[in-house]
Amino acid sequence: MTALQDVVLVVVALAGTATVTVREPLRQAVVAGFFGLALSVLFFVFGAPDVALSEIVVAAVAVPLMVLLALAKIAETDVDEEDDGA
Amino acid sequence: MLPYLVAVWLLLVGLYGVVTSHHLVHLVLCLAVAQASTYVLLLAVGYRTGGKAPIFADLPPGTPVVDPVIQALTLTDVVVEATVTALLLALTVQAAKRFGSVEPDALGALRG
Amino acid sequence: MSRRARGALFGAATVVLAVVLVSAVAELPRPSAPPPRSAKLSTSVSLHERHGTDTVAGVTFDLRGFDTLGEELILFVAAIGSAVLLRAQRDPELLERAAHAADERRPRTASALRALGALLVAPMLVLGGYIVTHGHLTPGGGFQGGVMLAGTLLLVYAAGQMAALERMHPQALVELADALGAAAFALVAVGGLVFASAALANFLALGVAGHFLSGGTIFVLEVSVGVEVTGAIALVLNELLDQTLIREG
Numbered sequence: 142m143t144a145l146q147d148v149v150l151v152v153v154a155l156a157g158t159a160t161v162t163v164r165e166p167l168r169q170a171v172v173a174g175f176f177g178l179a180l181s182v183l184f185f186v187f188g189a190p191d192v193a194l195s196e197i198v199v200a201a202v203a204v205p206l207m208v209l210l211a212l213a214k215i216a217e218t219d220v221d222e223e224d225d226g227a
Numbered sequence: 228m229l230p231y232l233v234a235v236w237l238l239l240v241g242l243y244g245v246v247t248s249h250h251l252v253h254l255v256l257c258l259a260v261a262q263a264s265t266y267v268l269l270l271a272v273g274y275r276t277g278g279k280a281p282i283f284a285d286l287p288p289g290t291p292v293v294d295p296v297i298q299a300l301t302l303t304d305v306v307v308e309a310t311v312t313a314l315l316l317a318l319t320v321q322a323a324k325r326f327g328s329v330e331p332d333a334l335g336a337l338r339g
Numbered sequence: 340m341s342r343r344a345r346g347a348l349f350g351a352a353t354v355v356l357a358v359v360l361v362s363a364v365a366e367l368p369r370p371s372a373p374p375p376r377s378a379k380l381s382t383s384v385s386l387h388e389r390h391g392t393d394t395v396a397g398v399t400f401d402l403r404g405f406d407t408l409g410e411e412l413i414l415f416v417a418a419i420g421s422a423v424l425l426r427a428q429r430d431p432e433l434l435e436r437a438a439h440a441a442d443e444r445r446p447r448t449a450s451a452l453r454a455l456g457a458l459l460v461a462p463m464l465v466l467g468g469y470i471v472t473h474g475h476l477t478p479g480g481g482f483q484g485g486v487m488l489a490g491t492l493l494l495v496y497a498a499g500q501m502a503a504l505e506r507m508h509p510q511a512l513v514e515l516a517d518a519l520g521a522a523a524f525a526l527v528a529v530g531g532l533v534f535a536s537a538a539l540a541n542f543l544a545l546g547v548a549g550h551f552l553s554g555g556t557i558f559v560l561e562v563s564v565g566v567e568v569t570g571a572i573a574l575v576l577n578e579l580l581d582q583t584l585i586r587e588g
Contacts (some may be wrong), residue, residue, distance in 0.1 A: 150233045153267070154261060156235040157237045157260045161244035166252035173256045178261055184301075187270045187282040190478035191395045194470075195305045198486040200330070203572060204259065204312050206493060210579035211316040215252070215323040231364035238360070239353055239407040246349045268364075269452070273378075281394040284477055284549060292394075294378040295385070299398040303410045306482055310417035313575050314415055317424040 149183045168209040177201045230271035237264035251319040251329045255312060264307045268316050273297030362553035384480065390545045391475040391554035399480070400560045403541035406511040407560075408528055411567055415521045418571035425578040456498020463491050471565035481564025488565070489572035496580060520567020525558055 156176040163169045177200020184193035241261025247255040273294035281292040321331050340348075346414075385397025392579035400409050474480030492509070527539070534542035539556075548554035 146327070150229055150267075152261075154233045156237050160260050161240050161257050164249065164253060166250055166256070169256050171251055173259060176263070179312065180266065183255065183267070184270065187274050187319065188278055189270055189301065189395075190280050191393070191480065191483075192270070192298050193300045194478055194483040195302055198306055198483050199309045200259070202490055202493075203309055203486055204256075206316060207313055207575070207579070208256065209317050210576075211320050213242055213254060214301045214320050214579065217331055218300075218320070218324045227277065228365070228371075231367060232361070235357065235360045235364060239357060243349070243353070247346065272367055275372070275374050276445070280372070280394060280478070280479060281384075283383055283394065284392040288383075288386055290384060291544050292378070294375060294381075295394040295398045296377050296381050296403070298395045299403055299406075302395070302399060303406060306410055307413060310414055313421050314417050314424075317421040317540065317575075321424050 146183075146186050149179070149186050153179045153183050166208065166212055170205045170212075173208070174201045174205045177204070230274075232269055234264045235273065237261065237267065237288070243311070249330055251322065251331060252316070254331060255315045255319065258315070259308060259312060262311075265304055268295050270302045280338040375570060386548060389554055389557065390548040391542065391557050392549050393480075394549075395473055395478075396474050396480055396557055396561065397554070400557045401539070401541070402415070404528070404560070407564075408524060408539070409522050411521055411564060414568060414571050415517065418517055418574045421575045422578050453498045454496050460491050460494055460498075463487060464493060467491070467565075474561040475557045476482070477550065481561040481566075482568050485565040486566025486572055487570040489576065492573050493529060509568055510577060511571070513570045513577060515570070516566050517570030517574055520563045520565070520570055524560060524564035524567065527559055531556070 153176070156179045157174070160169060160172045160176045163172050177196055180200065181193040181196040184190075184196055238261050238323050241259075241264065244260065245254055248257060254277050273296075275284055275291065275293060278293040279286060281295040281298070282303025286292070319329065322334060328334075352432035363502055381398050381402055382394045383401065385391055385394040387398050389401055391397045391401075442557070467484045467485070467490075470479035470487065471481055471484030529538070531540040532538045541557075543555040543559070544552075545555050551559070
């Protein structure tokens with residue numbers, strides 16, 4: 142393992158821990174995006190550019206987007222539920 | 228050994244997040260962390276010292292490269308993570324509508 | 340079971356799991372081990388028999404192509420599942436009115452954002468198309484480029500142009516794209532059965548490795564995957580965005 146790979150592995154482990162310990166979903170979406178970027182750097186360093194491209198596109202674009210939209214919809218439905226008294 | 232240890236750590240941390248979660252969306256993102264442990268494990272299995280990326284557009288044929296079969300497996304894994312996350316988030320939105328709460332402990336039994 | 344009892348049980352189970360996993364990964368190959376035979380065989384087959392310089396695409400669409408067929412079907416079914424779960428009772432006129440109202444009522448998105456969004460849509464489309472069509476030569480491929488193309492939908496939304504988007508009736512287009520891509524992949528697989536010896540076998544001209552038209556059916560499969568992924572991701576995004584529009588409008 143070269144030094145660069147060791148450093149990136151440690152960054153990935155720290156980013157994963159941070160993603161789990163941040164409790165609020167809105168902030169966690171941003172940290173999860175950073176975790177995805179750290180993973181894609183790890184994949185580049187391990188000689189897997191195809192996988193790195195997929196990871197960037199999924200974890201930094203698709204997943205935070207879906208999480209933010211889902212959070213917006215949840216916020217609306219919760220408010221609706223309270224109004225209906227259901 | 229270090230990449231394997233990082234993979235084990237990510238799995239355990241992700242599982243801890245899933246078990247102690249108070250919000251369904253937080254749970255989904257912790258599941259993504261646990262899924263990421265499989266990518267690290269797979270790539271660590273395939274990596275060899277001095278191996279280059281298996282793209283021969285600019286490499287002479289015959290240079291030692293990293294295992295491409297492993298990378299194909301990891302690609303499928305990443306796609307599956309995206310689809311699982313999408314479906315879980317759709318289910319979360321429906322659960323919020325049905326039960327009025329996103330606390331995992333407050334979700335009652337499904338009624339037909 | 341109370342939360343504390345669950346936490347204690349989980350802690351005990353984690354310790355056991357950690358010990359088992361660490362002892363298991365100690366047996367896995369180290370980077371100094373000789374490369375496995377599958378690596379040498381797959382690179383030589385992809386390069387010399389399939390004439391594609393991106394060996395990962397060669398493995399994904401040729402040697403393990405059946406798995407990729409399953410993966411595309413997973414994506415297809417997930418998009419349909421999300422649409423079923425999220426689709427509101429939709430009235431197209433209501434949607435268009437809601438989009439107009441949203442565009443007018445929302446405090447004007449900053450001019451810089453609108454300008455940048457408008458500027459970036461065309462380069463992003465070109466880059467996405469490039470990555471999709473060059474998957475057999477360089478890193479990239481159908482999935483990566485497809486999500487980028489679906490990202491242009493998001494860019495239009497961020498630039499505040501939802502009314503223009505709704506006028507194009509993207510719903511029908513993305514559903515068509517999703518179905519077409521999945522069907523094309525399956526048809527090429529069957530074509531391998533009909534025109535060559537086995538499913539997903541090559542039946543087009545192979546060309547010279549490194550040139551644009553090489554790799555035979557890999558190019559067709561990459562494009563069909565790209566179309567399908569664009570459709571699937573755009574479908575999910577469209578469902579989520581429509582809901583938000585109707586509620587606000």
